[in-house]
Amino acid sequence: MMFENPVFMCIDAGGENCPCRLAESGNCIACGRLSGQDCSGCRWHGVCIYNEYIQGGKKIKNNREEKEVPIVEMEIYDEILYLGLNVGKGFAIKCYPAGTYVFLRSKDREQFYNVPISVMRADIEKGVIYLLVKCISSKTKALQDVKETVVIRGPYRNGVFGIDELYASLRDAEREGRRGKILAISRSVGIAPAEKLIQVFGNKHDITLMADLSNMRRGIIEKHLNEKPAAFSELDLTDEKNIKKIRDEIVGGRYDFIAVFTSDYYINLIGDLTEELNFRGRMAVSNNFNICCGEGICGACSVAGKNGETLKMCKCRLSGEESIKRKVIYK
């Protein structure tokens, strides 16, 4: 399937992990000179990535390495695993931004058991991060057998598309001297990135959370959702009349922004709803592409660009709306 092809920026461009392996292999997303072209179409406004790469001796910067970390909390609720990991203060600080995820695996398993999991909350004081894992297949089920430690790699930043637009919307609200209004809609463990959003933005802005707990026991959220939204309601997204509830909330809520952390099916459904209602704000959505390496190397998350080129969705920085356009849904 081919897509129209706007220019994307890389989520890691100019950050502590840039230049990365893509620069080394001549496939940099942000830099023309590190992808076999020239500087003429450069849209990067930060420090020149090519210069950084050359000055740094053509070495990649701060390669994300695996490390074994102690499990300080662990509970299993049917197929949902709750984990608290002592990653240290430095790592926990890096896990603070919304949309952060890490790779996890049992130390007894091979590297291909690595699975990307959203950070639900980062306790910087304690140096602990908290996660929810839905254990439904080989990789995730294998995590239920971990005991004292787990192997972690990260943090990675592209777990949510549309974070830039979220910051812009909230800045606009602040400029107008008011609190921003965000509607977050989640299903099952999608409540984890919603909780992260509340941790990061909940102090200064009002976040209404509509959560479909799906297969999760209520006890999980009562015990482990520390960050409280401005308003919370539970709903079953499979029930048509609850889609009407969302419609009413969007119409009556005067929201600046909508964040959807669900499967692609509901992201599309809610995306269509916002279009139909002419929603004036912007959107963020969970990155549901098939992320495997997270480094832009393996190609698992690829979609084809207009000219047949490969776009890596673990690295490309999309808006929520752009991400919806790029989904390939089997019908």
Ligand code: FES
């Ligand atoms: S997950 Fe490997 S290239 Fe994106």
